[in-house]
Amino acid sequence: MATNIADGTVLNNGVKMPWLGLGVWKVKDGSEVSLSVRTAIEAGYRSIDTAAVYGNEAGVGEGIRQAGIDRDQLFITTKVWNADQGYESTLKAFDESMKRLGLDTLDLYLIHWPVKGKYVETWRAMEKLYRDGYVRAIGVSNFHIHHLEDLRQNSEVTPVVNQVEFHPLLTQKELLGYCKEHRIQMEAWSPLMQGNLDHPLLVELAQKYGKTPAQIVIRWDLEKQVVTIPKSITPARIRQNAEVFDFTLSAEDVEKIDALNENRRFGPDPDNFNF
Numbered sequence: 001m002a003t004n005i006a007d008g009t010v011l012n013n014g015v016k017m018p019w020l021g022l023g024v025w026k027v028k029d030g031s032e033v034s035l036s037v038r039t040a041i042e043a044g045y046r047s048i049d050t051a052a053v054y055g056n057e058a059g060v061g062e063g064i065r066q067a068g069i070d071r072d073q074l075f076i077t078t079k080v081w082n083a084d085q086g087y088e089s090t091l092k093a094f095d096e097s098m099k100r101l102g103l104d105t106l107d108l109y110l111i112h113w114p115v116k117g118k119y120v121e122t123w124r125a126m127e128k129l130y131r132d133g134y135v136r137a138i139g140v141s142n143f144h145i146h147h148l149e150d151l152r153q154n155s156e157v158t159p160v161v162n163q164v165e166f167h168p169l170l171t172q173k174e175l176l177g178y179c180k181e182h183r184i185q186m187e188a189w190s191p192l193m194q195g196n197l198d199h200p201l202l203v204e205l206a207q208k209y210g211k212t213p214a215q216i217v218i219r220w221d222l223e224k225q226v227v228t229i230p231k232s233i234t235p236a237r238i239r240q241n242a243e244v245f246d247f248t249l250s251a252e253d254v255e256k257i258d259a260l261n262e263n264r265r266f267g268p269d270p271d272n273f274n275f
């Protein structure tokens with residue numbers, strides 16, 4: 001169980017990934033994102049989650065350099081966007097992301113969404129980047145079980161991670177079980193339900209543990225062994241979201257949060273997206 005911000009999960013290829021990272025979707029490129037990244041690193045975060053489509057990779061790279069920490073202490077994730085899927089186009093998109101980030105190697109490269117008819121080819125390019133040593137680990141995002149099964153039957157390298165929408169209203173029980181069985185680490189996007197944290201149970205548990213609802217939800221991710229990447233541009237919240245390693249939730253309270261599930265998505269269903 002994670003007791004320190006430096007704690008991480010060991011992925012199926014032996015690479016260590018921090019349990020907690022900073023998400024930067026919708027964070028503006030330039031000083032907004034570089035300041036968020038720097039603040040997070042100063043607060044002890046070692047993992048940053050961006051994507052080509054967020055349009056802020058350059059600012060993420062700038063924040064990393066400003067923080068002045070050794071590159072090998074950090075775990076940086078970016079993702080190939082849907083329009084770039086395919087073999088050659090993925091290799092090219094990767095180069096462009098790396099130039100914007102200003103990095104030589106990446107820690108984790110993800111397929112952002114399972115674009116029909118494209119993602120197996122995209123995965124072949126990811127396997128090449130991995131084998132050639134440009135990226136330490138490769139994974140997927142927004143994959144349902146049937147996408148993962150398709151990939152399993154048509155590829156060689158097992159994804160290390162599946163980054164999906166996951167929070168108290170969408171607990172993804174079946175997918176979580178599948179991922180555990182196949183040693184694919186689940187990672188939660190929109191872990192804080194995009195800021196909708198006023199559920200009475202979360203407020204009650206926050207009072208009980210002397211924490212905030214956000215901290216209760218982040219700790220619940222850790223108890224469920226799901227990597228989590230809450231986003232904030234507010235320095236006090238960035239720090240607050242990292243103060244989750246000094247308490248644990250009882251098994252009973254974890255179950256109470258599990259029971260909030262409504263299979264409710266704030267984002268699109270990966271079987272039905274149009275971008």
Ligand code: NDP
Nearest residue numbers: 023024025189190191192193194195214230231232233234
């Ligand atoms: P989150 O669930 O992390 O919620 C972010 C919102 O919560 C912001 O409005 C933020 O406000 C607010 N917030 C943060 N901390 C607190 C706190 N302690 N108390 C109260 N409110 C708080 O949303 P995201 O959708 O950004 O998801 C997180 C990350 O997941 C993304 O940034 C991205 O990296 C990744 N992601 C990946 C997707 C994919 O398809 N693979 C899709 C969506 C997200 P403020 O910033 O103003 O402080």
